[in-house]
């Protein structure tokens with residue numbers, strides 16, 4: 001009895017165990033890989049060597065890759081921000097017909113993997129073989145392809161199509177929550193709708209626009225898939241694709257690792273800067289514009305523009321969502337790439353082949369599903385524990401954990417992949433290289449941010465007094481956790497699980513750096529099949545992946561809707 | 569001399585009739601309140617005036633101008649109506665300074681700079697905001713934000729000021745203070761006020777006339793004194809001030825309870841006839857007497873300035889309030905009640 005009381009009071013009780021465990025997980029999974037990258041980048045020939053870093057960065061190839069990452073990220077950010085803000089305004093503030101449907105459609109690109117989109121656009125617009133270009137050249141007799149997708153413009157356009165929802169969703173949220181009397185008072189002050197939009201509405205949601213834009217910037221700088229599919233053909237490399245190319249080509253030579261770590265360090269620093277900037281904007285600049293009790297927000301009457309804008313929206317959706325998705329499925333049905341889409345050329349043979357006969361694709365599907373499930377489960381539980389310490393516990397040493405908890409948010413996938421190679425290739429006695437385990441570790445690091453976000457949001461809803469009441473009723477800390485906290489955060493945990501499981505089914509950036517011939521994931525299989533010229537097989541697998549993702553997503557939507565409606 | 573005129577104004581939201589055939593005229597410089605419980609259509613009325621809602625029937629005029637008309641389908645858009653308006657949640661723009669908030673309506677009207685500066689400074693002066701002109705309204709207190717909203721509405725020197733529960737987000741003390749500030753501003757600028765509130769004390773203190781509304785239907789339009797002392801019906805009586813109702817059934821002299829017949833303190837007016845009627849009285853207008861309606865003190869509580877009695881009469885309760893110096897029966901004692909100002913209403 002007294003021994004128990006003492007143990008609670010002394011230095012190492014349950015809180016300390018949880019804290020230590022949480023710190024250990026984050027250190028091993030995220031901090032060590034990142035530190036190893038920085039160490040390898042700045043520690044050359046046994047000394048701290050900044051001059052060698054400069055040498056690597058000024059090599060023409062590396063320098064060009066840096067520049068390309070910046071160019072593509074800036075173009076993508078500008079484009080997506082304009083598209084996202086415009087559509088968000090259109091579906092929340094105007095009398096556009098079918099707004100709810102449109103809003104749903106504009107969120108679809110969130111689900112679609114951008115490298116599959118890039119593949120589709122390659123099939124449509126590659127200069128010689130692309131279906132659209134061929135149509136214009138063969139049928140209409142044009143000399144030149146109308147658009148070459150293997151270009152900066154092509155890459156930026158494709159990235160915009162898949163990234164604009166980051167801005168769209170943020171701005172929609174801000175506009176929907178905004179107090180409509182802020183606009184009405186401008187109106188009664190004599191301002192017309194154009195003035196209100198430009199001088200009141202847009203400035204008020206500017207923090208949300210900027211925050212979405214920075215997310216896109218972060219994502220695009222470190223984005224692998226689109227540039228890998230569309231850029232390499234014309235020698236356009238960005239940071240992640242150059243890292244991949246170097247390490248892949250040389251089989252992991254010292255020199256390539258060095259270049260890789262220097263480039264990855266650039267990504268780490270830029271990401272940290274972007275996250276810092278975003279926190280500043282959100283922390284300081286976000287206005288309290290949330291409506292209390294209010295009416296429906298006023299709607300801008302588009303009048304003559306209503307139909308033209310509707311047509312633009314539908315055309316946009318058809319062109320950027322329906323067309324590429326359809327092309328993937330159609331090409332997946334062809335006997336040979338390049339045939340016309342006629343009935344006799346189309347069959348389900350490729351789909352049968354990849355699902356039942358082809359070992360490579362069957363293994364890939366199996367790998368992705370098991371990896372996704374394990375990563376989602378582990379990360380979900382680790383995330384709930386770590387968030388619990390950060391949000392709820394008042395233990396000393398929590399500050400370290402809060403700092404470590406920020407890390408997963410700012411480390412891009414390609415950096416994680418390189419980091420786990422450094423950490424788990426036998427340097428510390430454990431060699432996981434070329435096994436599935438190294439991919440699993442990398443997935444956990446990559447998706448920890450999602451889990452922390454969902455779980456801390458859920459935990460913040462659980463008021464401290466609920467736990468204090470349980471303790472006051474005589475429950476121990478463990479009992480309180482098991483009987484009170486866990487049931488209350490279960491929705492957050494489920495959200496975390498799906499937020500990890502679905503994206504991991506289509507993961508490419510990390511797996512491409514870590515796969516071995518037997519540990520291909522779906523993403524890797526699609527990418528490498530396409531590289532090897534097996535376009536139709538690759539497209540069929542991409543089609544299967546799309547079906548998996550869309551089915552999963554609709555199941556989740558059904559599930560979350562029914563659980564939220566049964567609660568309300 | 570009516571300035572603002574509403575003729576047969578009706579607004580429906582689906583099956584709900586939010587405002588039902590409202591006829592109203594408000595004079596220039598008058599302070600007019602719309603009073604009623606939540607959901608009775610006050611805000612809807614104001615928003616129709618402002619032009620944010622179309623009408624389902626009727627017309628709205630201000631002075632010589634037609635603002636809205638269902639019949640001709642004419643609606644002057646809100647930005648052309650030149651009203652001042654203050655919203656419940658203040659609706660000051662956090663991305664503009666206090667000065668720019670107030671200047672906004674003038675900038676829209678392309679007011680020349682010297683004139684603009686003079687007007688803004690004037691409005692800021694009258695609302696005690698001159699020191700804070702460069703600050704962001706986001707940093708001001710609730711009262712400060714509300715002053716900015718008022719100053720912004722004042723800037724164009726409107727003829728009509730629309731206020732929708734402008735004080736209900738403030739704490740009670742500040743609320744009382746701002747009430748008088750609004751009244752002062754009206755005196756200095758001379759605009760008409762149309763003031764929406766569900767707080768009867770606020771309406772009483774501010775208004776020249778009050779309109780009491782219930783479920784979209786006008787109950788009474790009158791001065792505060794008349795609304796209090798001559799309520800048009802049982803709803804108005806109960807909505808304004810404290811009230812007591814005794815359901816009474818009898819022959820006009822006695823009424824029946826489970827404990828036998830009790831004598832009525834006063835006879836109901838003949839037009840209500842015999843049978844079930846309702847006797848009403850304010851707690852402060854009921855006195856203890858030697859004879860009259862017999863009852864028993866069920867609860868006696870000290871409220872500070874007054875003493876509150878709950879008197880059981882038959883199986884109903886009557887509330888009586890007396891000054892704290894007055895003498896009265898103790899808890900558990902029997903007493904007799906006299907209604908000094910009884911009201912009679914038909915039973916429901």
Ligand SMILES: Nc1ncnc2c1ncn2[C@@H]1O[C@H](COP(=O)(O)OP(=O)(O)OP(=O)(O)O)[C@@H](O)[C@H]1O
Pocket residue numbers: 295296581584585586604605606607608609610611612613766
């Ligand atoms: N935009 C709308 N759509 C549907 N119904 C509405 C709308 N606006 C108001 N109503 C309904 O019209 C009725 C009157 O609403 P209104 O807001 O005018 O009441 P109110 O007197 O201002 O109430 P409160 O004191 O709560 O502000 C209510 O039943 C309300 O639900």
Ligand SMILES: [Mg+2]
Pocket residue numbers: 610611612
């Ligand atoms: Mg209202």
